[in-house]
Amino acid sequence: MDTIIELDCVSFSYQYDDTGEDTLKEVSLKISKGEWLAIIGPNGSGKSTLVKTFNGILPVRSGRVLVDGEVLSDETVWEIRKKLGMVFQNPENQFVGATVGDDVAFGLENHGVPRDEMIHRVEKALETVEMKEFIDREPSSLSGGQKQRVAIAGILALKPQVLVLDESTSMLDPRAREEIMDTIRYIKEKTGMTVISITHNIDEAAEASRIIIMEEGRIIDEGDSRHIFSKGEQLIDLGLDVPFAERLKKELKVQNIQVPDDYMTKKELRDWLWTLNSKM
Template sequence: MDKIITLKDISYQYHETDDRPALSNISLSIEEGEWIAIIGHNGSGKSTLAKTINGLVAPSQGEVTVGGLILSEENIWDIREMVGMVFQNPDNQFVGSTVQDDVAFGLENQGIPRDEMIERVKSAITRVNMQDFMEKEPARLSGGQKQRVAIAGVVALRPQIIILDEATSMLDPQGRQEVLATVKEIKEKANLTVISITHDIDEAANANRVLVMKNGELVKEGTPEEIFSYGEQLIEMGLDLPFAEKLKSDLRDRGIEVPADYLTEEGMVDWLWTLLSKK
């Protein structure tokens, strides 16, 4: 696969008086079509790292390459067309009086011809399964519905990369599942690259690769299975563990031998059934 994003020795400090930089000498690459989750405690630098990708934050040193373009003042808007961002609070993103008006807003700014704009708006809203809410006010929707409309607004712009910046953190479990299922379906159909900045371990479990940030540094990198197997080390960094890993830890404390490999909840259920059937 081709690398769609490359960060080389990125550093950034918000204020000269800060005790430590927000980002410190970070290098990484992301391949086209990957789903990357970036996790870490508050203040670890994960959101700052995401904002370097589309130029919302300009690194004090290092180089950012997106879609083969080295980020600069000359091409920042070309890069921003490649990268769509969905933020934590969808209410802060709404500008239209109806769902379809809101999704059309970014296209109007880009000067997309009206016939094409109508087709894109309808297609994007249908993709997030909100076609029955075209004329509704965004403010009257549920949290999950609002976030799906925000995603539609990004999808209509047809970026190559979508960044979810804590996009599910304000949602209830059902809303979170709806949004993640929506993103997953869109990603697979359009081969999008997804970067998820999250505290939610279940969201991170959807990723191909998980990056762990701590105090502005990239400290661990691997598949969800590899990262979650660190167990207590993640807890010491202020991070949570998937339910199945917590259950394994509790069973281990009670003297029950458990698999060393990472298990999803479904895998844990299968293992428990096998264990119980032997008794």
């Protein structure tokens, strides 16, 4: 599969870091086109710093960043930024328009997109995130989940190759969080877009096709959900959680119910419990 983002021995340091240590330490990583990659790790492990090197928000101290085969540099940074769209924790920090429609159109105006095409892209993006009926509403009148969906629409309208979600559901309640996840699933299914999500929510991370764990500026493990979440105790030692299905299995064991040792998704555990119940 083609590579969309590649990091080659990338290191980065904040100048105001009193420790004198690099925040990122010779990180090498390849992300494939169409992949859904989740990045997890304890606070301060370098997750957000990592993704901000992808488009030059944070310039690397050493190593190389390549996006779609092009080396990130002062000469290429603006073209590369067109290929990556980033959604952050607080959508209000990204709002600049008086209405939802104006806000989604803002980036298109900066890119000089013709008006007719701009109108089409704005409506299409809002339709994708199920917010088209709110096109004339003030962003401040929306709920947290609706604001985040508008922020995502503003990125989708620019037609990037990669959607980066930096803790984009961390400020939302469970219902709004699930709405955003439904939106991301739909976007992935419809467009095949590459998605990179930084999250502390392990159930969200379980949606990804690949997960990497960061600690102290390094990638310490990577793999699919089964590989990562089979390391339950190690995750807990890092201050991370385990998915709901694994937590439920642990409680079932406390009740002396023998459950499979292998990692199970929520659907797999539900099906197993249904089969168990039918035998009782």
